[in-house]
Amino acid sequence: MNILPEEHRNEPHRRFDPLRGEWVLVSPHRGKRPWLGQKESPAPNDRPEYDPKCYLCPGNTRAEGAKNPKYDSTFVFQNDFSALLKETDDTVKSASDTPLFRSESVRGECRVICFSPRHDLTLPQMEVSEIRHVVDVWAEQTQELLQKYRWVQVFENKGATMGCSNPHPHGQIWASSSLPNGPAAEDRNQKAFFEQYGRTLLSVYLEKELELQERVVTENADWAVLVPFWAVWPFETLLLPKFDAQRILDLTDAQRNSLAAILKEFLGIYDRLFETSFPYSMGWHGAPGPLGEVQDTAHWTLHAHFYPPLLRSATVKKFMVGYEMLGEPQRDITAEQAAERLRALK
Numbered sequence: 001m002n003i004l005p006e007e008h009r010n011e012p013h014r015r016f017d018p019l020r021g022e023w024v025l026v027s028p029h030r031g032k033r034p035w036l037g038q039k040e041s042p043a044p045n046d047r048p049e050y051d052p053k054c055y056l057c058p059g060n061t062r063a064e065g066a067k068n069p070k071y072d073s074t075f076v077f078q079n080d081f082s083a084l085l086k087e088t089d090d091t092v093k094s095a096s097d098t099p100l101f102r103s104e105s106v107r108g109e110c111r112v113i114c115f116s117p118r119h120d121l122t123l124p125q126m127e128v129s130e131i132r133h134v135v136d137v138w139a140e141q142t143q144e145l146l147q148k149y150r151w152v153q154v155f156e157n158k159g160a161t162m163g164c165s166n167p168h169p170h171g172q173i174w175a176s177s178s179l180p181n182g183p184a185a186e187d188r189n190q191k192a193f194f195e196q197y198g199r200t201l202l203s204v205y206l207e208k209e210l211e212l213q214e215r216v217v218t219e220n221a222d223w224a225v226l227v228p229f230w231a232v233w234p235f236e237t238l239l240l241p242k243f244d245a246q247r248i249l250d251l252t253d254a255q256r257n258s259l260a261a262i263l264k265e266f267l268g269i270y271d272r273l274f275e276t277s278f279p280y281s282m283g284w285h286g287a288p289g290p291l292g293e294v295q296d297t298a299h300w301t302l303h304a305h306f307y308p309p310l311l312r313s314a315t316v317k318k319f320m321v322g323y324e325m326l327g328e329p330q331r332d333i334t335a336e337q338a339a340e341r342l343r344a345l346k
Contacts, residue, residue: 003212009334017230018193018201020185024232025323025330028337045277047120047167056168058117073130074137075114076173083174084108090177108149108176113137115169122158122169122277124267132260135248138284139256143249145175146289151183154248159279161309161317179288186285187300194299202301206240215339218266218346222258225266227339232329234311234318235273235338237266239304246300247286265346270306272345276314282306 007013014023055062058070064080088107096102115134116126123131138154145152156171157164179187193201209215209226217225217237228238239262245251251259270278284304287297309317311332324330 003208004336009336014328015230015335017228017232018205019189019230020182021189023328024230025328026334027330027332028334030332049118049120051119051168054119054166054168056112056114056166056170057119071114071117073117074133075117076111076137076141079110079112079172082110084110084176104178106176106178108174109145110175111141111173113141113171113173115171119168122267122271123156124264124271126169126264128257128260128264131263132256135251135256135260135263139249139251141173142247142284142286143291145173146247146249146291148290149175149177150288150290151176151179152289153180153183153283155281155283157281159277161279162281164279183285183288187288190299190301191296200244200299200301202240202303203244206242210242214336217269217339217342218262220258220262222255223262225262227335227342229335231335231338232331233307233309234331234333235270235308235342237306237342239263239266239306241302245286245302246297247302248284250302266342269342269345270308273342274310274314276310278308279310279317280306280308 005013008026010028012025012027012029014025016023050057052060054060056068058068058072058075061067062080066077066080068075068077084107086107086109088105090105090107092105094101094103113134115121115123116130123134126134142152142154152173152175154171154173160167190201193199193204197204206224206226209229210219210224215227215229217227219225219242222242224240224242225237226240227236231237241255243255245255267278270280282304284302286302287295287300289295311318318331320329
């Protein structure tokens with residue numbers, strides 16, 4: 001069954017994102033426009049296994065003076081330049097008598113996760129067993145921090161194109177007492193769908209995508225990777241479980257193994273697309289906390305977003321500017337075209 005009108009495959013149209021409650025403009029006819037703008041420098045492939053100047057390598061001293069242990073697996077530490085502080089009194093709110101000047105305090109923690117002691121690796125270059133250990137650390141950190149915080153954001157910025165300040169393979173975890181805008185919108189929209197239909201939004205969506213197969217990139221027994229119908233970034237993907245799970249800490253041993261396997265597979269597909277170490281920002285979204293409190297979270301489905309910026313080659317990226325900042329997001333290549341290109345690299 002074809003759910004997209006034929007006219008929308010080659011002509012301008014809008015697509016709705018039910019998770020965020022927002023629209024995206026799709027302009028497939030613009031794919032051949034010339035490009036004379038900024039070009040990125042591809043990531044070098046000749047990094048050493050150990051860099052004595054890297055503040056994330058084992059045994060090295062970080063910028064604030066702390067020394068890393070000589071770790072031989074995944075290593076987690078408090079971010080030396082945290083955006084959130086544990087000691088903040090988050091009960092303080094603005095005393096303004098007008099709704100136009102609202103503020104509130106927020107407390108939290110920021111941590112860094114070094115995926116590997118090796119400076120020269122990225123996630124898809126690691127062994128499945130090593131990626132599995134990263135998955136375990138994601139789950140352990142989420143479980144610990146959700147005991148006391150409303151939201152725990154596990155994420156990775158890969159590559160200088162995405163603002164990554166150090167090429168050593170690493171990600172971050174920010175935990176906060178407040179629910180950020182993006183997850184709050186997802187919480188609101190998933191809840192509304194669940195109340196209306198009695199099923200979770202993303203489980204229903206995945207069923208339909210697996211039936212259609214048009215936007216599915218790859219899948220295994222437990223997981224599916226697809227380019228969402230409403231994708232904004234050129235080769236954006238959504239990683240979804242084929243089973244009920246609200247948080248990453250809910251995963252069984254077997255589900256963690258299959259997650260590690262599909263991460264290695266599809267991140268390798270990304271690298272082969274433009275024959276470069278593919279930059280992206282990724283992150284996990286799951287039911288908010290704190291754990292132990294009575295929460296209405298039955299509407300949640302665990303999922304991960306991957307937002308890569310590259311558009312045409314290893315040197316040309318998409319810029320979110322102009323109309324997209326002032327109006328709404330816009331993309332040239334359709335989600336179906338993007339999925340087809342990624343699928344061909346399996």
